Each structure stands twice: as C-alpha cells, then as structure tokens.
Amino acid sequence: MHENAAISETVLSTNPVALDRQRARMQHAEAVERAWAQFVAFLRDKSARVTQSRKIILDAALARDDHFRADQLAASLSSGPNRVSRGTVYRTLALLVEAGMLREIRDADTHVHYEPTFERLRHEHMICDQCGQFIEFVDPALSRQIVAACRQYNFNQRMHRVVVFGTCRDCAS
Amino acid sequence: MHENAAISETVLSTNPVALDRQRARMQHAEAVERAWAQFVAFLRDKSARVTQSRKIILDAALARDDHFRADQLAASLSSGPNRVSRGTVYRTLALLVEAGMLREIRDADTHVHYEPTFERLRHEHMICDQCGQFIEFVDPALSRQIVAACRQYNFNQRMHRVVVFGTCRDCAS
DNA sequence: ATTACTGCAAAGCATTTGCAAATGC
DNA sequence: GCATTTGCAAATGCTTTGCAGTAAT
Numbered sequence: 001m002h003e004n005a006a007i008s009e010t011v012l013s014t015n016p017v018a019l020d021r022q023r024a025r026m027q028h029a030e031a032v033e034r035a036w037a038q039f040v041a042f043l044r045d046k047s048a049r050v051t052q053s054r055k056i057i058l059d060a061a062l063a064r065d066d067h068f069r070a071d072q073l074a075a076s077l078s079s080g081p082n083r084v085s086r087g088t089v090y091r092t093l094a095l096l097v098e099a100g101m102l103r104e105i106r107d108a109d110t111h112v113h114y115e116p117t118f119e120r121l122r123h124e125h126m127i128c129d130q131c132g133q134f135i136e137f138v139d140p141a142l143s144r145q146i147v148a149a150c151r152q153y154n155f156n157q158r159m160h161r162v163v164v165f166g167t168c169r170d171c172a173s
Numbered sequence: 174m175h176e177n178a179a180i181s182e183t184v185l186s187t188n189p190v191a192l193d194r195q196r197a198r199m200q201h202a203e204a205v206e207r208a209w210a211q212f213v214a215f216l217r218d219k220s221a222r223v224t225q226s227r228k229i230i231l232d233a234a235l236a237r238d239d240h241f242r243a244d245q246l247a248a249s250l251s252s253g254p255n256r257v258s259r260g261t262v263y264r265t266l267a268l269l270v271e272a273g274m275l276r277e278i279r280d281a282d283t284h285v286h287y288e289p290t291f292e293r294l295r296h297e298h299m300i301c302d303q304c305g306q307f308i309e310f311v312d313p314a315l316s317r318q319i320v321a322a323c324r325q326y327n328f329n330q331r332m333h334r335v336v337v338f339g340t341c342r343d344c345a346s
Numbered sequence: 347a348t349t350a351c352t353g354c355a356a357a358g359c360a361t362t363t364g365c366a367a368a369t370g371c
Numbered sequence: 372g373c374a375t376t377t378g379c380a381a382a383t384g385c386t387t388t389g390c391a392g393t394a395a396t
Binding site: 048049054084087088 | 374375376377378379380385386
C-alpha cells in the first residue's frame with residue numbers, strides 16, 4: 001500500500017506535497033542523519049539518554065511518509081532484527097513530537113496519528129467524510145494569517161494545525 | 174469552576190468570544206427552542222425518532238458554554254430527574270455533531286471534547302502547552318482563506334478547525 | 347403493531363504504567 | 372556504579388456494543 005503510492009508517484013506528480021514526499025524519500029538516509037543529530041542535541045539538552053531504541057524509532061518514523069498510527073508503528077517494530085517494545089514506541093513518539101520531528105494528528109478517528117515534519121513542506125489537510133481520504137494542501141497565506149493572530153494575542157506558537165472536513169471532489173456526486 | 178468563569182465574565186469582557194458566550198447564556202432558552210426545531214427537522218429527514226432523551230441531551234449540551242467531554246456530560250446526566258444513560262449520551266452526541274449543533278475537538282488530550290456551535294460565533298483555539306488553557310480567537314480572514322483553498326481543490330467544506338499550540342502570554346516567563 | 351431507541355452491563359482496545367532487568371553515562 | 376530506559380504484561384478507562392425492554396410512529 002505504501003509501495004503502490006510510491007510507484008504511482010514515481011511517474012510524475014504536480015502536487016507539491018507529493019513532490020516533497022518524493023524528494024524526502026530520495027534523501028531519506030541523509031535526512032535521518034540530520035534528524036538524528038538534532039534529536040541527540042534535544043536529548044542531551046534534556047539530559048536524557050541517547051539509546052539504540054530511540055534511533056530505531058526515529059528511523060522508522062521518518063521512513064513513513066504518510067500519517068501513521070502509534071500502534072501500527074509499534075506492530076511493525078514488534079519483531080525483526082531491530083525490535084522495540086510497544087511501550088517504548090509510545091514513549092519515544094511523545095519525545096519525537098516534543099523535539100519537533102513529528103506532529104500529532106488527532107482528527108480522523110479516536111486514535112492519534114503521527115506525521116513526519118522534519119525537513120518537510122508545511123501543509124494542511126482536508127479530510128473527506130465519505131472516503132476518509134486525507135488531501136494535503138499548501139497555503140502559505142494561511143500560515144501567515146495564523147502568525148498574525150498569535151502576535152495579536154501574545155501567543156508563542158510552537159506549531160499549528162488546520163483541518164477541513166467535508167466532501168472531496170471524487171465523492172461529490 | 175464553570176460558575177467562576179461565568180461570574181468573572183459578568184463584570185465585563187472585551188473578548189468577542191466571551192461576549193458571544195454571555196449573549197448565548199442570556200438567550201439560552203430561546204436558542205434551545207430553535208436548536209431543537211432544527212434538530213427535529215434533521216431527525217425527521219433521517220427518519221429517526223424524536224425522543225425525550227434527545228431533547229434532554231441537546232439541552233444539556235447547549236447549556237455548557239465551554240468545551241466539554243462526552244464522559245463529563247454523561248456523568249452529569251447519570252442521575253437526577255432527567256437521567257439518561259451513558260450509551261445514549263454518546264450515541265446522541267454523534268447525532269448532534271452530524272446535525273451541526275456541536276463540533277468535535279480532538280486536540281487537547283486523548284479524549285474527545287465537544288463544543289456548541291449552534292448560533293455561536295465562529296472561533297478558533299490556541300492551546301497553551303504549559304497550562305492547558307484554551308484561548309479562543311476570532312479571525313474571519315482565516316476562514317476566508319480556507320474557503321479559497323477549498324474552492325481551489327473542489328472540496329466541499331462542511332466545517333473546519335484551526336488550532337495553534339504553544340505558550341500563552343501568562344506562561345511565557 | 348412495528349421498529350427504533352434506551353438502559354444496562356459487559357466487551358473492546360489503544361494507551362499507559364509498575365517493576366525488574368538492561369543499558370547508557 | 373548509579374540513574375535512566377526498556378520490556379513485559381497487566382491495568383486503565385473511555386467508548387462501543389449486544390440484547391432485552393420501552394417508547395415513538
């Protein structure tokens with residue numbers, strides 16, 4: 001399912017988010033190195049420990065280029081040479097969010113989704129009520145508007161999230 | 174805790190959302206009537222039944238003027254003259270969202286929050302990482318920007334949600 | 347009369363947590 | 372060596388669900 005998406009995108013894409021994802025996939029190895037360096041700095045600063053498990057989880061999380069669920073990632077790491085326990089996955093994902101490598105998404109269903117943000121294009125989502133599809137869109141003006149609102153309220157923005165619910169083009173009869 | 178907020182707002186407020194809430198509280202009785210009429214129409218259209226429980230829950234949900242959790246509302250309705258069971262509360266809240274009387278908020282913690290939207294001023298939220306406070310802000314330009322994005326993507330908006338995470342004025346040292 | 351809804355209590359299930367063993371510093 | 376982290380498995384707790392009884396049409 002990931003693979004299919006990868007293949008179809010290989011052909012050509014005019015969607016800026018898809019293009020960005022393509023780029024991210026191609027540059028995965030180097031990006032993970034940079035991300036790891038940043039995460040290590042974050043951990044040191046917190047005087048937390050730099051561990052194998054944390055490296056494995058960062059790597060696995062950044063390798064996913066869509067929204068994923070904590071339990072899915074935990075399941076995928078529950079066996080194999082780099083196995084990490086479920087509890088550790090949950091604990092580490094929280095750290096990665098804190099460090100700004102991932103963002104949490106809590107809209108689609110009851111379960112939390114995560115999405116890589118490290119060196120990724122800032123984008124927002126439209127979610128189709130009918131088919132559940134996530135449509136990604138880029139709108140710098142939106143971000144600017146939010147920055148302005150924060151200034152007005154003396155609010156120090158760490159990150160923001162915009163979601164639109166409704167019916168997508170394909171589902172509109 | 175609700176009461177305190179109500180009292181302090183009674184004095185005076187320059188916050189448009191707080192003012193709107195004041196107005197809503199004053200006009201609660203009539204607003205519930207209009208909301209009920211609209212909900213009845215919604216139910217009829219769905220050929221669902223117009224029941225006592227549904228009236229009670231609509232009333233209770235609109236009486237709350239902040240974000241509330243399903244389990245809190247369920248608890249508050251678990252005894253008293255108008256008691257309704259937990260299951261029914263959950264089931265009805267979903268209907269009220271579908272009917273557009275409430276909106277779901279899934280950001281703060283794992284639990285879903287609800288917020289009345291019927292005849293309320295459209296607003297967005299900033300959530301403080303430190304104190305967890307919800308700051309409400311109104312920004313019509315933001316809504317317009319989103320409308321424009323939807324037009325571009327042929328997306329039929331039912332509703333949207335904007336949240337900003339970060340540190341509020343009071344918590345910024 | 348029929349059919350949907352409610353109440354109840356049990357089940358579901360992602361996430362969290364306590365504790366002993368392991369690992370980083 | 373000491374403190375943090377991990378793995379494990381059990382607990383947690385909100386939410387959902389099945390079913391028998393009740394209420395709406």
